[in-house]
Each structure stands twice: as C-alpha cells, then as structure tokens.
Amino acid sequence: MSRTKLQKNKRIWGQQPIYFAQVRPAAIHFGTFFSMIANYKAILVKNSHFRPLKTIHLLNFFVIAVAILDSACGAPDDTIVRNVAVASPGTTELYPETIFLPPGIGTYATGKILADGTAETIPCMTCHATIPTAKTQTNPMDPKQFHQDISLVHGNLECLSCHDRENRNALRLASGSLLEFRETVQLCAQCHGLQYRDYTHGAHGGMNGYWDRSTGERTKNGCIVCHSPHNPKIQPVVPVLVPNDRFLDHPMGETTTDSTYNGH
C-alpha cells in the first residue's frame, strides 16, 4: 500500500513539465466547460505561485497556454526578494546528530549536594571495587544497602545481563565486550532491533533541532531518556492542555480560565 502510494506521490510531487504533459491532452480531449474547471483547479493546486489573470476563465486553451508560458517564464513571485534568505537542502555537508543522555549516567548519586548546587556523583567502582560480587546474583529485588530505588521490571533480565560483573563502570554486551555507559543505545539495540531500526530512521524516540541537517544540527533522545532501563514501560502521565472550546463538554472539575469566554 505504501509502495503504490509512494509511486503515485513521486509522480505528483515531480516537476512541472510532467504535470503539464498530463493536463494538456485531457484539456484537448474533453474541451468542456467542466474539464476546464477541473484543469484550472489542478493548475492552481499544483502551481500555487501561478497568478491567474482575471479574464482567463473564458477559454480552456487560453488557460493552458498562459499557464505554460507562465511556468516557462518563471512565476513572478519567485523573483521577489523577501526578508529571509532561502536555504536549499541537499548539500553534502551535514551538521552532526548528537544523542542526548541524562547527566550523571554511569555514576552513583550520593544524595549530597555540592557547593555549586549540583548533585555529588561518584563512579560505580568507588564502592564496587571493594565489594565482592556474588557469583550468581540473580535476584535484583534484593539489594542489601544501595540501589533500594531500583526495582527491575524488564522481562526476565538480571543485573548482570547488562552490567559487567568485574567493571561496574562499564556495561556489557551479550558478546562479552564492554561498552561505555554513554553507548547504552547499542546495548538496548541487542534485543530491541525493530525499535532500534525505527530509531535510527528518526521514527522513534523524538528529537530536537533541524530536520534539514544541511542547515543545522540535531539532538536525539537516548533510549533511557524516556525508558528507565530497569523499568522501561512508559509510566502514565497526566495530559496537558485540555481543550476549552465554548460549548464543548468538559470533564467534571475542569474550569475555564476566563469566565467571560463562556459568558454569552
């Protein structure tokens, strides 16, 4: 379905000459008043900068002829220099795409606030270097002293599915090779291939900045910005900006911020 749509779109989104080649035989063929209207409409839609003459509606062929001439000469509006310069996409030089991750990733927040107002964080190995790791710590629900805030609800994973047993400053891929915390997207991608595929094509995860990377850079959210790695299911949120149209039924308790607005 999408394929046929795309082919159709390709043709329609194509350049003007193709379009006029389509219109002209149709006009000659029917030559009726209503085909004239249809053509005229199509011209307005396709060639939106084409400025129709006031008397042009009288003759079918005149319409087509003027349109062709007009497009051949270049539409008048294109020559007008406006306030903002027109950028054109497709230049080879592309601005970078960075992945946004929460600050402090791969460190432990002690809970202290430093003099500059930021939270104190320490590398994981600060503690784990001296704490012996049980050979099989499979129960994630049983952290003895630290990490009480973590409840692992992520399939049937264990702590060591992602964390490295020896080097707690790093993550561990299924292949056994270590991975920096900042490269967590690669780790998630091991299992969530479809999401990763969408993500790499800009169809999952959200972004900020420029759609046109020849003009500016872009920041994409890393997986853990939205999904907690220990409990990745999106938690319910309270929706914002409830419609406040006049006479539209509002849910109980919803108040209008302006009494005059509903006051007629």
Add this chain to the structure above:
Amino acid sequence: MEAENKPTGISRRTVVKGAAATLGAAAFARAMAPIMNWSETTSLDEFVQKHYRELNSQEMNDVLRRLERETKENYGADVTINDIKPMQGVVFGYALNLSICIGCRKCAEACHKENNHDRPSHNAYIRVLELDQGSMNLENANTTYTHPVPAPGKYYMPVQCQQCENPPCVNVCPVEATWQEADGITVVDYNWCIGCRYCEAACPYHARRFNWRKPEISATEINPNQAYLSNRIRPQGVVEKCTFCLHRTRVGRLPACLEACPTGARVFGNLLDPNSEIRWVLENKRVFVLKEELGTKPRFFYFFDV
C-alpha cells in the same frame, strides 16, 4: 381628509417628514456607534493592503514593520515578523506513529505556545482523539479526557491540518485568502481573509480555527519569532490554521509539536528527499491517511508499529 387642507397640510407634513428623517438618521448613527470604536483599531493601511502575492518586497517590508508596531501597541511585546518563502525542492510531509503516541497532548501545548494562540480558549491546531482499541470509529472518540494516559484499552490519534494535496478549503475560499504554497503548505493571508468560514465548513479534519474575538495573550508569553503567514498574532474575525510551523520548518528547523513529543511518535521531513526520515517511514511502514475516500490526498500519514 388631507386633501381638504392641502396647502398647510403639505408643509406640515414636510416638516414632520423632515423631523422623522432626522430622528431616524440620529437613531441609526447611535445604533452603529460601536463600529466607530472598532474602526479606530483598524488602520487605513490595513484596509487598503493588497493581497500577499501582490505585494512587492518594499510593500511587504512596510507591512511587516507596521504589524510589528501594532503588536507592540496592542500586546506590548517586541516581536520580529518575517516573510519566509518556501525552500526550493522541498515538499513537507508528516507521519505519526499511533503505536507509541500516549495522548499526553504535549504537542498541542507546544502548538499553543509556539503559535501565539488565544490563551483562555486553550486553542491549538492539534486535537488528540482518544479511541477504543480495535476501532477507528471517530464517533466514540473523546477529546477532553483528563485521566492519566495512556489509559488501558485506548489509543490516541492527534489530528491537525493534513496539508492536503487537494485541499477543499482552498477551493471554496471566495477571495483566494488561502492557498497552497510550493512546499505543500496551505496558508492563510490573515489580512485578506473576509471571515466567511466557508473553509471551516469544507475542511474534513477540523483543522481550521476562527478568531471569534481578538486573541488574548500576555506580553511575556508571546513567542517573538513570528512569520506573516504563520504564527503572528491573528486579527479578530479571520480564519487561521496549522502551517507545519513554517517560520521554523522553512529555515530547516523541526516543527514545535514534533520537538515536544516525548515518545518520538512524530516524523517530519522533505517528501522529495529520498533519504529523509519521512520517506523511510512511507517506504517501510504500512501508512494510511485519514478519510482517504474524500480524495483530499493528505500529506499527513498515520502508521502503527508491527
């Protein structure tokens, strides 16, 4: 009876008629007095302003500076209003992943702020429909839900201007106040619209909004980055619509609703660029458009994962 005292009767009658006419004229002037208050807010320059596509660059410049001045006078905010032309070789398309939209209305909120919408009405160009899973019957949609989302058994469908390739709203406008630009965006010249609202009746997607009164927005909340055809504060009595944030997208930036989306359900880009994200979605996802049977050919696509 009048015929009998005709000589005096006529003169008396004339006097009475004259008095009645004077009284009538005075009453009429009194009745129409509110219009005088209103006309003070509308400048002669605005009244005689030409259609957007007939303004040359100098005239356009004068209009933009006048509008900036008027925004300062009426709303107390310093804003910059630009006229931004379409980019060459670009036709915008939008796609939305219904599987991951959670219905939080963050997009609508971003639209509300970005486009300087009237504050009390919570106006935005996006309506988010809450639908029952297993059905696409809009009949059962809810747009004013306040419970936490996503709610069990529901899915969410944000609807905004579909930037149709064959827009019924453009066809019906009697004064060409709305048209489709080269990049596929249907725009409105807010200074040309006569406010007949025929386009609102013609649009199958509830994409258009009318300014039932002068929009209310405080100076501090005004987004100063404005364009003539998009987010400048609209006058009373004209129709407005989503422009895919052309003041952002025509300089390469992403639309505000996309940036606000917390799940990345929204995909935006250039349909003419085969390497764009939007093209990837069209080629790799099973997309559909809303009310396809109407032949409007939307450039806004929906898809589900899987």
Add this chain to the structure above:
Amino acid sequence: METESQPVVHSEHRINYPKFLWRLIVQATEGRPLYYAWMTFLTALALVGANAWAQQIESGMITTNMTDQVSWGLYIANFTFLVGLAAGAVMMVIPAYVYRDRDMHDVVIVGELLAIAAITMCLMFVVADLGRPDRFWHMIPGLGRFHWPMSMLTWDVIVLNGYLLLNLHICGYLLYTRFLNRRPNPAWYVPFVFLSIVWAISIHTVTAFLYQGLGGRPFWNTALLAPRFIVSAFVTGPAFIILTLQILRHTLGLQVTDKPIATLMGVLRITVLLNLFMLASELFTQFYTGGTHVTAAEYLFFGTHGKNELVPWIWSSITMNVIAAMLLLHPGAGTKRWLLNTACVLVFFGVWIEKGMGLIVPGFVPSTLHELVEYAPSMNEWKITVGVWAAGLLVYTIALKVALPVLTGKISLSGTSNTAAKP
C-alpha cells in the same frame, strides 16, 4: 406634460425618469396612520438589528453562539431559506409568461418585488455572517481577488446579484412604462422575464451546491439537496405570495381575482407533498443504511449522546408541514380562506426551520472529528436576524406601496395627484 400617444424621445427620459423616482419617493412617505405605525415598527426593529451588528463587529463574533465546530448558524440558515423565497417568487412569473395566464399578469409584479426584498435580505445575512465585512471589497472582481470559478460562493455572489439586477430591471421597466402610460416594449422585458425564470432555478441550485459539494459533511453531501431546495422554494414562494395578496386585498384594496390564488394553491398542493416525499427519501437512505453518517440525522430527529437541542425544532417543522399538506388537500381549501391562510403560514415556518436550523446546523453536528457541540442562537444573533427581516419587510412594503398605484394607473406622468392615489 407629454402627451401619452406621442413616442417619448430618448432625451425626455432625463426629465421623466427623475420625475418618476420623485413620485415614488413621495408615495413611499405618504400613507395612513397604520402605514406609518407599521413602518416605524419595522424601522425600530431594523435599528435594533443594526445596533446588534455593530456590537458584533466591535466585540467579534464571540457575541454569536457559533463555534469552530458549528461555524455557521442562524444567519446562514436564514440566508438559505431566503434564497429559496426569492427563487420561489418566480412561481408568479412562470404561469404568467410561460403558460400565458392573463390573470397572473396583474399580480406578477408582487412576486418580483418579493424576490427583490428576499435577495436584499440574503445579502444582508451574508454580510452579517462575515467576520470582516470591512474587507468585502476583496470579493469585487478586478479590485480584489474573485476566486471564480472554483469557489461556489463566488457563483452565488454572481447569481444572487444578477437575480437582483434582473428583477430590478423588469420591475423598474414595467413600472416606468406604466407611469409614462405607454405599452411596454416586449423586447425590453420579455427576454429578461424568461432569463429570470432560469436564473431563479440557478440561484437555489448554486446555493445548494455550496453545501452539497462538501465531502467532509455527509449530511449535506447528497445529490438530492438541490432538488429539495428547488421544491421547498416552490413551497415558500407561493405561500408567501398568497399571504401577501390576501393582505394587499385588505390594506391597499388591491383588486385580485381568485384565479391567481387558485393557481398558486394548485402549485402549493403539489410542492408541499413533493417536499415531504424528498425529505422522507433522504431519511430512508440515512436511517436504513445506518453507519456513522446517520449521526447527524439521528441527532436532528432523536438526539444523540444526550444532546437534543434540535429535536423540538425539526418535529415542529415536520408537524407544520404535514398539517399544512393535509389542509391544502382538504377540498375546502379552495373556498375557505382561513384554511388556505393557515396552511400558508404553517408551511412557511415549517420550511423555514427545515431549511434553516434543520439543515445548516446538523451539517456541523457532529463535527468532522465527531465532537458533539450544540448550537442555539445567541440573543445578539436573534436581534440581527429580526433586524434583517424587518429591513427586508421594509423594502417589500415600500416596493408594494409604490408599485401598485403605478400599476393601477393612480400614479402616472399625465398627472393624477398623489393625494388621490393614496390608499
């Protein structure tokens, strides 16, 4: 003063035509106390409407109860109805000129004047509905940008103004020649009369096309809409003219034979039934098919999801139309005037609802995203509506007041004094 028998040379019109106009103005401002009272009453209502409109301009259309969901309301409802009334007025012309009914010739002008008044009201309602009436010049071809032929609204502007001009010409020409006591030259009006018959059909067809061409509004998107419009026009037009003729008989002492009224009643008997039949056909299609597209009709007739603002309106309309149809079919309708008059009043209001609130508003309920927002006109909308009707009746009254004495020869160039012509 000119002799009637001699042909008036062209240049003499420069003197005679202003004389003609002046005599009409004098005639319009003379009358019995009842006339003055009626005119004062209408003027007062029109001024209330003007004031309400001025407030609407100042405060914006927030003074109406229209919304982005129901974006047209009482104004467009009345507009639609009045286009029908204007078109229906041509029902006087068809028997007179197409079927060469001599009796109709005498009263045909009543229909044409009604058309003029109705179109005037139409134009006023359209202006009342505009958010920016100060920009009306954007629609003037050459000056603004007239989106013809794509926009059906531009077609409507053309046909409505064309119809107004046609009728002004026909009435003006016939009255002026009568004023000069000359036989009207058929070349100067008969082609226009036939054109106006076709044109009358066109104004209501184009108005129906305004709505029925919108794919996003299933309630309107039906091929039966234009035929329904025409039929209902041929209900309201004759009904209103019958009532006018009855009133004129009493107030102006107009000599009307029973023949024109009988002819019009004959038309009415058929069109009332046809109108109900088409409505039934439409409803069958909607309800038997079911699905989501029936929601608007369901809302209109029965209410849906607890919303039922329009239910009383439409059932009143149906009741009035059905009772009127039964009264008209009653054998006594031909002789008992009160029966006929009641039927005409009922059918007039019945169609007013059916083609106004009962047609325009449900087109918007549910909205295109199926939001159920109801609409009931605001006080300001009612004021403007009453004001426009008052202004229209003002035009109609004045037109009849000046036209009938000219037609009956009471006012003419050869000089009966205007006091004698006073009714």
